[in-house]
Amino acid sequence: MVCKQCQELLSEYIDGALELGEQVNIERHLCDCEPCRAVRDDLLQIVHFSQQLPMQAPSTALWPRISSDLAELTPGFWSRPLRWLVSFRTLNFNFSVPQLVGAAAALAIVISIGVIVSRRDSGPVQLLAGPAPSANSDVKPLSQTDLQQLEKQITQLSVAVEQRKESWDPELRTAFERNLLYIDQSLVECRHHLNDNPSDGVSQELMLNAYREKVRLLEGFEKF
Amino acid sequence: MGSSHHSSEVMAYITTTLTMPVTGERIQPASDLELARAAAAGDSAAFEKLYEQHHRRVYSLCLRMLGNGTHAEDLTQEVFLQVYKKIGSFRGDSAFTTWLHRLTVNQVLMHFRRRGVKLEHTSEEGDFTNVVETPLQSTRRISMVDELALEKAISQLPPGYRTVFVLHDVEGYEHEEISSLLGVSIGTSKSQLHKGRMRLRELLTKR
Numbered sequence: 555m556v557c558k559q560c561q562e563l564l565s566e567y568i569d570g571a572l573e574l575g576e577q578v579n580i581e582r583h584l585c586d587c588e589p590c591r592a593v594r595d596d597l598l599q600i601v602h603f604s605q606q607l608p609m610q611a612p613s614t615a616l617w618p619r620i621s622s623d624l625a626e627l628t629p630g631f632w633s634r635p636l637r638w639l640v641s642f643r644t645l646n647f648n649f650s651v652p653q654l655v656g657a658a659a660a661l662a663i664v665i666s667i668g669v670i671v672s673r674r675d676s677g678p679v680q681l682l683a684g685p686a687p688s689a690n691s692d693v694k695p696l697s698q699t700d701l702q703q704l705e706k707q708i709t710q711l712s713v714a715v716e717q718r719k720e721s722w723d724p725e726l727r728t729a730f731e732r733n734l735l736y737i738d739q740s741l742v743e744c745r746h747h748l749n750d751n752p753s754d755g756v757s758q759e760l761m762l763n764a765y766r767e768k769v770r771l772l773e774g775f776e777k778f
Numbered sequence: 779m780g781s782s783h784h785s786s787e788v789m790a791y792i793t794t795t796l797t798m799p800v801t802g803e804r805i806q807p808a809s810d811l812e813l814a815r816a817a818a819a820g821d822s823a824a825f826e827k828l829y830e831q832h833h834r835r836v837y838s839l840c841l842r843m844l845g846n847g848t849h850a851e852d853l854t855q856e857v858f859l860q861v862y863k864k865i866g867s868f869r870g871d872s873a874f875t876t877w878l879h880r881l882t883v884n885q886v887l888m889h890f891r892r893r894g895v896k897l898e899h900t901s902e903e904g905d906f907t908n909v910v911e912t913p914l915q916s917t918r919r920i921s922m923v924d925e926l927a928l929e930k931a932i933s934q935l936p937p938g939y940r941t942v943f944v945l946h947d948v949e950g951y952e953h954e955e956i957s958s959l960l961g962v963s964i965g966t967s968k969s970q971l972h973k974g975r976m977r978l979r980e981l982l983t984k985r
Binding site (some may be wrong): 561562564565593601604605610611612613616617619620621623 | 822825826829833834835837838841842847850851854855858859862863924925928929932943947948950968971972975976978979982983
């Protein structure tokens, strides 16, 4: 596979919409191609942040315009008294597997980003699990070899998971893909921080944890 | 392997490997249904309450699909007039937000049709063929604080790309739904989305 072919399929790849063969080919190509990995990471960022865009508010003059139009449409509508007080029912709550998985992954991302931001703003912080890395942290830096080994392991597991995927029901597939996407987004965050500051012990540890989490996820879902 | 079996194993996996808070989704905002019924019965205060609760969402959707604040306000106004006219037909079979969202998307698409906006931008084909040669500054990070830049970049997309991108990546529509809404093939929807994302990447890296 060449870069152009890879990049044409990247959107479908990050959306988890490719067939097994294409996905494996892309993952193999990504392992060896830094520019294509950069494009993938950028697209992941765009998708991730687009899902979190806040709502915007129109000007306060809009409601008077609308109510004026409504008054013209239905004279008297706006002067009617309340005929009864609107009652509110107790809110119902329900949980589904994808929601729970998504919530867990979202929490992990928020914690990761929070830790990184806090560390950047106010120096070393205590991680939720394990000792706090500091300026003279003894966290072993991630070597390129370590990363390549992890990525190879992940590629192998991905192939195995893909073979299992066909027998999954849609809910399980969605849960898996959403969780995988969140972990990949965490990895992208870590890569960006390490690009800015390669010796950042916190980011290194978070990245290592994200890789391990991905391996655990793949190993876990490989059994289904 | 059945669905329930899968679900229980997934739950076990989640419980043993991840620590998470219990969070929930409000299935049916009861207040919306009650307010809609009250508004349909002539209660102006209930309609105003519905506006207060939902105008930001409607405006945001219009703004992102149109890329222009003034037009977005005009269209938000049209949407709520339509809500007023049609609220009697809302029976609560789906969430009010879903009903309102569909109504808003349809209003935007009607607006495009009235103005002759072409959703297919064939002239944009292949505009990003050189992405491979883009230097690694392309990994420049879109951080949380850059959401303004992302909003601006979305507003600069051609209408065809922007419509599909907003519906899919911002609003969470599937390609099948987009294809049905826009009257295009699923392949076209996927293609427009990819081109939109790549164009956004270009716009954001050129900043």
